[in-house]
Amino acid sequence: MEKQIAVEARGATKIFGTGEETVRALDDVSVAIRENQFFTLLGPSGCGKTTLLRLIAGFELPSAGDILLEGQSVTHLPPYKRLVNTVFQSYALFPHMTVAENIAFGLEMRGLGKAETAKRVEEMLALVRLGKLGGRRPAQLSGGQQQRVALARALANRPKVLLLDEPLSALDLKLRKEMQIELKRIQLETGITFVFVTHDQEEALTMSDRIAVMNFGKILQIGSPTAIYEHPTSRFVADFIGETNLVEVGAAAPANGHVRLRFAAGNEVEVALPEGVAPGGRATVALRPERISLTRDAARMLTGRIDNIVYFGTDTSFYLTLDDGKPLLVRVQNREGARRSYEVGEQVGIAFRPDAVQLLRD
Amino acid sequence: MAVAAAPATELARVKAVVGRQTALRRLALLAPALFIVFLFGVCPLFIILIYSFLESGAYGGVDWVFSTDAYVSFLFTRDMFDPSVMSFNSSNLEIFWRSFLLALFATAASLLIGFPTAYFMATRPRSTRTLWLFLITLPFWTNLLVRTFAMMLLIRDEGFINDGLIWFGVIDRPIVMLYTDFAVALGLLYSFLPFMILPLYASLEKIDFRLVEAGFDLYANRAKVLRRIIIPLAKPGIIAGSILVFIPALGAYITPTLLGGGRDLMIGNLIALQFGGSRNWPFGSALALILMSVVLVFLMIYARVSSERNVQHG
Numbered sequence: 001m002e003k004q005i006a007v008e009a010r011g012a013t014k015i016f017g018t019g020e021e022t023v024r025a026l027d028d029v030s031v032a033i034r035e036n037q038f039f040t041l042l043g044p045s046g047c048g049k050t051t052l053l054r055l056i057a058g059f060e061l062p063s064a065g066d067i068l069l070e071g072q073s074v075t076h077l078p079p080y081k082r083l084v085n086t087v088f089q090s091y092a093l094f095p096h097m098t099v100a101e102n103i104a105f106g107l108e109m110r111g112l113g114k115a116e117t118a119k120r121v122e123e124m125l126a127l128v129r130l131g132k133l134g135g136r137r138p139a140q141l142s143g144g145q146q147q148r149v150a151l152a153r154a155l156a157n158r159p160k161v162l163l164l165d166e167p168l169s170a171l172d173l174k175l176r177k178e179m180q181i182e183l184k185r186i187q188l189e190t191g192i193t194f195v196f197v198t199h200d201q202e203e204a205l206t207m208s209d210r211i212a213v214m215n216f217g218k219i220l221q222i223g224s225p226t227a228i229y230e231h232p233t234s235r236f237v238a239d240f241i242g243e244t245n246l247v248e249v250g251a252a253a254p255a256n257g258h259v260r261l262r263f264a265a266g267n268e269v270e271v272a273l274p275e276g277v278a279p280g281g282r283a284t285v286a287l288r289p290e291r292i293s294l295t296r297d298a299a300r301m302l303t304g305r306i307d308n309i310v311y312f313g314t315d316t317s318f319y320l321t322l323d324d325g326k327p328l329l330v331r332v333q334n335r336e337g338a339r340r341s342y343e344v345g346e347q348v349g350i351a352f353r354p355d356a357v358q359l360l361r362d
Numbered sequence: 363m364a365v366a367a368a369p370a371t372e373l374a375r376v377k378a379v380v381g382r383q384t385a386l387r388r389l390a391l392l393a394p395a396l397f398i399v400f401l402f403g404v405c406p407l408f409i410i411l412i413y414s415f416l417e418s419g420a421y422g423g424v425d426w427v428f429s430t431d432a433y434v435s436f437l438f439t440r441d442m443f444d445p446s447v448m449s450f451n452s453s454n455l456e457i458f459w460r461s462f463l464l465a466l467f468a469t470a471a472s473l474l475i476g477f478p479t480a481y482f483m484a485t486r487p488r489s490t491r492t493l494w495l496f497l498i499t500l501p502f503w504t505n506l507l508v509r510t511f512a513m514m515l516l517i518r519d520e521g522f523i524n525d526g527l528i529w530f531g532v533i534d535r536p537i538v539m540l541y542t543d544f545a546v547a548l549g550l551l552y553s554f555l556p557f558m559i560l561p562l563y564a565s566l567e568k569i570d571f572r573l574v575e576a577g578f579d580l581y582a583n584r585a586k587v588l589r590r591i592i593i594p595l596a597k598p599g600i601i602a603g604s605i606l607v608f609i610p611a612l613g614a615y616i617t618p619t620l621l622g623g624g625r626d627l628m629i630g631n632l633i634a635l636q637f638g639g640s641r642n643w644p645f646g647s648a649l650a651l652i653l654m655s656v657v658l659v660f661l662m663i664y665a666r667v668s669s670e671r672n673v674q675h676g
């Protein structure tokens with residue numbers, strides 16, 4: 001069965017300020033998020049992630065464009081009439097209420113009966129594993145516990161869509177890892193659509209069904225974690241997600257959806273032409289450091305000199321300078337027998353398979 | 363062991379000395395304030411307490427004879443011809459009651475007017491808040507007496523308001539406002555409104571407005587957000603403001619004197635009268651003490667009730 005679209009933004013634009021100090025926080029953003037998905041907005045600080053979330057929640061009116069929930073435009077609906085709940089970055093727990101009262105608040109506001117509310121609160125406390133803490137005030141909880149209360153308070157309303165604005169950013173690494181697993185478990189259990197904001201690429205890759213990478217108020221690429229990681233279409237995405245090498249190549253005229261790329265060492269590779277790419281003589285490709293290797297053979301794509309070798313236990317990183325003066329990183333797994341002794345200062349070749357080459361749009 | 367213990371006790375001794383020194387230094391810092399409070403707060407209170415148990419002198423002042431007359435005469439009047447016969451007299455109680463109602467009105471009205479004002483100020487951008495604060499404190503730049511006279515000019519029979527209304531043909535004879543309870547209530551409200559707004563503003567300004575958004579997010583409309591989130595969080599300011607308005611309004615003097623025209627007294631006028639025209643210092647002292655005890659009793663009941671409610675919540 002085809003899944004329904006839960007949230008959609010159509011040409012959503014948000015401009016803050018007036019006169020000369022205007023900020024285009026969101027610039028013509030269109031995105032459709034399907035039901036039951038764990039959808040992540042990923043991007044550097046100030047790229048407009050929170051703004052998009054606030055438009056969906058209804059705290060901000062778009063300057064242009066439309067927000068739809070389940071196909072219905074909600075652009076002019078106040079937040080308390082939208083079946084959407086938010087887990088705020090700051091948690092925003094009500095300090096004058098207990099944990100249980102916090103969780104019950106939304107249910108009370110929607111006029112749910114006392115017994116039903118109490119039952120739901122119990123369920124939620126169990127779901128986020130806070131069993132006996134219902135009587136405490138938020139100030140008496142640790143950061144991680146507060147975060148879970150915020151989650152329970154939002155989930156208690158069984159919203160169609162849950163918006164999470166960097167909910168894990170205030171937690172330390174260990175707790176953060178735990179909560180990532182917890183969040184994923186809850187999302188699978190409840191089947192609620194999650195729209196999750198983060199600027200941590202690892203978090204985005206491990207948790208999401210789909211990721212939208214944003215920069216300067218625009219969505220640059222939307223895709224599954226694998227697609228985003230392995231087939232970035234722009235320099236920004238390639239650079240922002242994981243480590244990558246950007247290499248300049250010569251490009252022949254494209255023919256029936258393919259293009260031949262010429263590398264510095266003289267070899268050519270034919271790759272499929274990604275949508276929207278029109279190379280004119282030259283192009284940039286992305287090469288993941290773990291998809292390329294060093295070689296002393298003549299069959300090579302690039303040549304360079306080893307500047308530095310760093311041993312990491314499971315793998316070894318080679319920092320090179322290419323013939324054209326650009327840096328390059330190669331990462332080789334330390335398998336038994338596969339070890340070859342390269343030396344600092346040595347001239348080596350770089351080899352890779354054609355499918356390691358990702359042609360970029362810009 | 364003994365060798366090890368000796369430096370430890372030495373350390374403790376030094377610490378104690380240092381501790382005592384810092385305590386002394388703190389006391390020295392506090393001394394001027396303590397001195398003033400004692401000299402002008404506690405001493406007069408003692409004098410009043412003693413005076414209230416003396417007989418009044420014929421030309422003001424007191425005769426050093428012990429008497430509870432001052433307190434008795436709060437509720438009873440002695441018969442003119444036979445001083446041993448006493449009859450109940452409610453006029454003082456009525457004045458207390460009137461003062462109480464007027465102060466209550468002033469408190470409630472200033473809360474109703476002050477809350478939206480303070481909310482408005484607290485939600486302005488940080489840079490313009492200072493300007494609003496300045497505007498609120500502007501009345502303090504002129505004397506209350508002058509401001510009250512100005513008010514008289516506005517509301518008297520030939521004042522701006524009546525003249526204006528007649529000129530526009532809304533009314534054909536002046537509405538009597540000056541020298542009425544209405545005028546006193548209005549005057550009290552006007553005089554004490556800033557004392558409500560400032561603490562309200564202070565507590566509203568501290569509210570994290572993301573909590574308001576969280577309320578909206580959880581299906582609470584504006585009214586519910588106000589009642590369930592903003593008002594509970596602003597409670598300290600509401601309490602402080604109410605106390606700051608109610609207590610001085612209860613003992614107000616200038617406002618009822620000028621705007622009430624001396625016909626309808628408030629406690630403040632009654633007390634002032636005893637030290638002036640009536641030349642009954644002990645009665646004036648007793649009235650002052652009764653007023654103070656009433657206020658204290660209210661504050662205690664309030665403290666008790668609010669702490670009980672907190673216990674229930676926690």
Ligand SMILES: Nc1ncnc2c1ncn2[C@@H]1O[C@H](COP(=O)(O)OP(=O)(O)OP(=O)(O)O)[C@@H](O)[C@H]1O
Pocket residue numbers: 016017023024025043044045046047048049050051052199
């Ligand atoms: N209320 C506002 N008034 C003016 N500018 C704003 C406002 N809110 C956001 N902006 C601007 O809009 C841009 C996007 O902000 P937004 O909060 O959406 O970023 P973000 O992606 O959530 O960043 P972060 O990861 O730091 O939270 C920023 O340049 C920010 O300065």
Ligand SMILES: [Mg+2]
Pocket residue numbers: 049050051165
């Ligand atoms: Mg943000």
